[in-house]
Amino acid sequence: MDKIAVKIDDLTVAYNYKPVLWDIDLEIPEGVLMAIVGPNGAGKSTLIKSILGILKPIAGSVSIYGKSYEKQRSLVAYVPQKGSVDWDFPTTALDVVMMGTYGSLGWIKRPKQKEKKAALEALEKVGMLSFKNRQISQLSGGQQQRIFLARALVQNASIYFMDEPFQGVDATTEIAIINILKELRKAGKTLIVVHHDLQTVPEYFDWVTFLNVKKIATGPVKDIFNDDNLTKTYGINYKVSIQE
């Protein structure tokens, strides 16, 4: 774990002149499964969106393996918050997963048999193959999240950014998703996950970043996931017993 996958320098992002992220310096080593934790409004989603160029920072820079994101798009996959899209959109599960291949196709070129095959494989990996022709509004919350995960898998990236992939999913799906994430880490991928449930951090992740407008701490879960950092991040006397 000596290579740096994502490097952020002095990043500041503001909405209407109000900073939501303030002077963030962060290095994410290659091959970690990292949770970003922090209270609501801490800028967790904003951090991911700024790394991916969806939001424009007012200061600072981001690099992916030493180069700007624009040059490294093909190395990066993104799972947005489930609530950020309209699930009544007229399309099928397979079609949504196919969207993951659009990046490698570029403008105008259309997905062909090869892209479809990749999408079907990704659907199988998340256990959703039998739902491939289902309209997306007919899927449960957990199934929708799996579709989003499959769409990221099909991008065949080195770094995965996920915005609350466990939000509103059932226990079975949560286990299925975390198993896939752990498998990806084993394959040497880097995973950055916005996460809400503090109880599961030690069990799921090996790296953690505490964020609340400013970066509070970042490092291995076993070293820094403690009451001190939780209190600094959440502002109240926080106690979480870490199971050995």
Place this chain on the structure above:
Amino acid sequence: MSNAQIEIQLIASLVAIACAIPGTFLVLRKMAMISDAISHSILPGIVVGFFITQDLNSPLLILLAAVTGIITVILVEYIQKTGLVKEDTAIGLVFPVLFSIGVILIAKNANDVHLDIDAVLLGELAFAPFDRLMVSGVDIGPKSLWVIGCILLITITLLIAFFKELKVSTFDVGLASALGFSPAIIHYGLMTVSSITTVGAFDAVGAILVVALMIAPAATAYLLTTDLKKMILLSIVFGVFSAISGYWVAHWLDASIAGSITTMLGLLFLSVYLFAPSKGLIAVMYREKQQRTEVSLLTFLLHLGNHQEQEERHVNHLNEHINWQKVRSKTVLDLALKNNMITIENDIVSLTKKGNEFTTQAISYIITNEDSKIEHMKDDFFLFRG
């Protein structure tokens, strides 16, 4: 049919197709009101263009008006971004101002300009065949037919080329942006096409009908399909159907063509809204009734499973015990009988083997929080639905 009649229907149909394509994306992007704004605020562009060119079908006029359309969109977004007012308020602020500038410009120059407010609002489709396009002395058809034909050709080419980009940026802006498909380019591209289409259709059908032709066919199609390509095709079919049937309604009633087409669009939407197989009002009400009866059935079966004592299972006591009215009890009892879930001996109801199986299975799903699986189970157990 005379030549002029055929030409009018052809123009109306091409306008309908040209409107349905961007309209589908406007509806899916929840931007229907933007098309209303564009259709009104391009008026000053048209008037100024008309002063310069003296020709309603000149490409320069179309370009100028389209630019006004884009300015509208930018102004709305700018006002909205200040965070002081919401989007609908911003739209309501921008387009009346631009529209009234157009109205004043027409009124001030009424003597020199062959353009009046009625024509702007409702169009002059009936007069379209009079304005001919002459190429070296040869009549090659009405000008508006050529104008809307060219616009349609461009729209279809762009749709085919950028279908994938339009789809991903409409469904998931964040992903589109992360993948490198600039949502801003696609957004303003769509706005430009919508503006140009609006101007091209304006002359034929007027400001009000343009909105109807963009939104109504797409909204109707949305109720019928779960596939984007089919939604576009259906919008086109509905648009063309309304254009042609509307023309003939106007012909028989001796009324405004634009008004009749819009009325047909409204009627079409209403009938689909009522009768669509899965999202239609009647289908939804029927499904709700079915669901209610089937939930009652399950409750009834549970009750039978829980009680061995005879007085709890007597037909006449059922409505007292589970508090149902006679009709409801009878419906549920009949449904259970028809599906071989129960037997009745001497007015005492008992679960059959099948009924017992169904109930046990359903309870296990309910306590493990997998209620959704009950729906699939019904397919295996029910011969008749509620």
